[in-house]
Amino acid sequence: MNSNKVLLFLNGEIPDILPNTEIYDMIFCTDGALNYLDKLNIKPNIVSGDFDSINTNKISDDIEIIATPNQEDTDFAKALDIIIDKGFESVDVFGASGKQQDHFLGNLNAAFRFKNKLKIVFYDNYSTYFFAEKETLLEGYFGRTISLLPFSECKNITTKGLEFSLKNEDLNLLSRIGTRNRAIDDHVEIKFTEGNLIIFIINQEFPILLA
Known part of the structure; x- marks a missing residue:
């Protein structure tokens, strides 16, 4: 299995x-992203879409x-399928947010479905x-400002190194979320036992490329 990282651009x-x-x-992109990659002088190896x-x-x-005409899934999800088929395990994604927010939510849904098959990290102009x-x-x-967003719930969360700490506490998208916290240490630990949690790290000047 190839463990190298893929760079994926969405529209x-x-x-x-x-x-x-x-x-x-x-370097991979969906078809709509190819228009702006040309202007940025970035040449992808693969482009997919309808x-x-x-x-x-x-x-x-x-x-x-790679043509992906099936309309039953998003371009992002279809791109992730191709990336997995090519043997990769990690992907950095740019262009997943902004513009139409239903697409952004659809991209989060796709990442949730693929999170056990790929390490997926999103980067935009505001956060990682x-x-x-x-x-x-x-x-x-x-x-840094760090937000904890349950998807859709997360249980028994304990944190260390955040200004507003949690100790075996639950978050739920419909009742309690953990936005706009702040790292008070260079070493931040986040643990939970059940559910799913999205971590947002707010950019100060530029995206944070995780190792």
């Missing part, structure tokens, strides 16, 4: 600051084109976010 808000593309083994908004004849011959492991350690984020 959301165009990122202001980009990662070093050379650290990735493959190609209803882009002419495939204008795509460079050395870019692999991902589904937490039951024991998650964050290093080097002193002073």
Whole structure:
């Protein structure tokens, strides 16, 4: 199994600051994102989608084109399927948020469905976010705003290194969430026993590329 990291661009808000593309083994995009990648001088290895908004004849011959016409799932979910089939285990995602917020929620839903098959980390112009492991350690984020969002509930959460600590407490999307907390230590621990939790790390100046 290839453990190298994939860089994936979706057709959301165009990122202001980009990662070093050379650290990735493959650059992937959905068809709508190809329009802005051309302007950013980023050339993907693979582009997938239903190609209803882009002419495939204008795509460079050395870019692999994978048609995914099935309308039963999102372009993001179909891209994740392809990434798994190619043997990758980790993907950094840009352009998943912004523009139409129903797409953003659909992307979170897809990440939830694939979180046990891929390590998925999202980056946008405002935050870095991902589904937490039951024991998650964050290093080097002193002073950063950190939000804990249950998806849709998370039980017995205990934190260390946050201004407003939790001790065996529950969060629920419909009743209690954990937004706008703050790291008061470089070493932040977050643990829980049941459910699912999304961690948002709010950017100060630029996206945080996690190791």
